[in-house]
Amino acid sequence: MSEIQMPRLSDTMEEGVISTWVKKVGDKVAAGDVLVEIETDKAVMEYEAYEDGFLVKQSVNEGDTVPIGAVIGVIADSPDAEVAESAPAAPAEPAAEEEKQEAAAEQPAPAAPAPAAEQSGESGGGEGPRPRTSPLARRLAKEYGLDITRIQGSGPKGRVVRADIEAAAKNGTAAQTTAPSTPAAPAEAAPAAQAPAFDDGRASEELKVSNVRKVIARRLTESKQQVPHFYLRRTIDAEALNAFRSQINEQLASTGAKISFNDLIVKACATTLKLHPAVNTSWVDDKLLQHHRVNVGVAVAVDAGLVVPVLHDTDKATLSEISTRTRELAGKARDGKLKPQEMSGGTFSVSNLGMFGVDSFSAVINPPEAAILAVGAMRQEAVVVDGEVAVRNRISLELSVDHRAVDGAVGAAFLKDLAEILEEPMRIIL
Incomplete structure (x- = not known):
């Protein structure tokens, strides 16, 4: 007989919600079978059994919130096994x-209770009661x-x-105000302008x-x-990038693969991180960590919010591999099927809102990473080229940087090289 404990399914998870019990009490279980679906801080994930047996107890119900390490069920060798009382059920809250x-x-106070207007407190040194x-x-x-x-x-x-x-x-x-310990005098009728907050004319409902x-x-x-953010902005000429993408997709037409602008940007970021390892760092507990692997996270919008699946060793992957893997992870993210290792270990992130027509934006850093790149939509703009006005495709980039880990000049040098690589895209694959 063994207890099933709430697992840590992501590096930031502190508790999980029992979404669905796939196996019911009395069901036979084989190692590798999905026991339960758990909603974490990032997605709904499947939790598999590690041994054969029978599920003889569900300690918590669907919808319950359970801290990491708490017992959520019991597996035994026989469906009729008696569950020992020493296997406690984890409280939902x-x-x-x-x-x-x-x-x-709390020990009962010997004196009479304090008046309602007086707030009981604990010693706070010289700072008064808390x-x-x-x-x-x-x-x-x-x-x-x-x-x-x-x-x-x-x-x-x-x-x-x-x-x-x-x-x-x-x-x-x-x-929050609590009722006084003695009956209060009848309150005067409030004027109509002081309507309750829930009746403020906005027809609101709590979701x-x-x-x-x-x-x-x-x-x-x-x-x-x-995290002390600072932001660096640069607009690139995307003419060469646009032509490069078209050329690659023509060559890959027979394979069914298709490279997106985001795939090119992700690969360019990985290439630039190898040139600027000082950006591929994290500031954690007053320590500066240098990462020797380049793992780029790609922000994906899902119904529940935003998740960031990670492409491990992005610098070593080909454009086709990045394209295939990104689409695979994005699909799993939308289905809530990402595994913990597919969302962990990121050293840099890319957030692209260009497909929504957003010109530019400032992204929030995904701790403990030191930087994130925000990518806007490609726009045709009139610019001066070789002394003449011309219409060119351009993309706005904005780099959000953790100033504890990366100085301004270091971030600026990174963005400069990234822009030059994107404007000379053959460097992405060389």
Whole structure:
């Protein structure tokens, strides 16, 4: 008999949602069979069995959120095996148990309870009292972007608990008011202009937020808050690139393969990273990591948000390999079938919105990478060429850079060489 634990299916995953139990209790299981589909911070992934047996217990239900390492089920040699009580079911939300334990740890106060207007606090050194909070409440407040010091707690001794955070987030405020301990005087009727927030004339409804969307929001917020971005912009002449792509696709016509502009840009980025290894780095825990493999991530829009599958060893791949692999990964991303290793290990990313007609934009760095390239649409523009006005195809590029890992001059030199390679595209394959 062995326990099935919530696996870590991505490098940023902290918890997972049980999307679908593929195997039911009593089903026979062979090694390699898909047991359950799990929604991670990036996609819905299949989790396979590592041994033969029978699924004798599902410790959590579909839709439950489970932390990494928690028991989600049990496999045994026989379908009639009794599950030992020592194989606990993982709670769908660790919040309730956590808050019960914290409440139990509180000793009853000998004095009368403080008035409702007084907020119970913990010692904060010389900074005055701080509200009592649970670890879960602090984490949720951070995820919702709330100031926990402005939220009044409803737990023991005024402790701020999960319910307080969720109520404050739902109300769209950073503070929640609780009912006073003594009856309050009847309030005067509020004027019509002070209508409740939910009746503000916008006909709003709250949508269900996927785990992927929540993590995207949290990670991008952390990226902008913690990573000092700077931006470098350059517009390239894409005439030669356009002609080069047409020539390659003519040669590949019999194979069925087709090279996109993005394939050329991804390969050019890999080539340039080999020339500028200082950009192929990461700043992690006050340490600068030099990556010796060039793994370019390609941003893909899916219904749940944005995922970035990674092309490992991009510098060593041919254009045909990059094209085939990119389309394969993009398809798996849209179907929610990406494997953990297909989304991990990126050292640089490319985000292309040219197909949507976007001229240019600033991309947010995907930590722990040090840079990301934003690619706009190809446009015909009137420019001066050899002293005469001519209409040329041009593409805007913008490089977002982590200033902790890469200096401005280093980033500028990278973008300069990248632009020159794209304007002389034969260098991409040489």
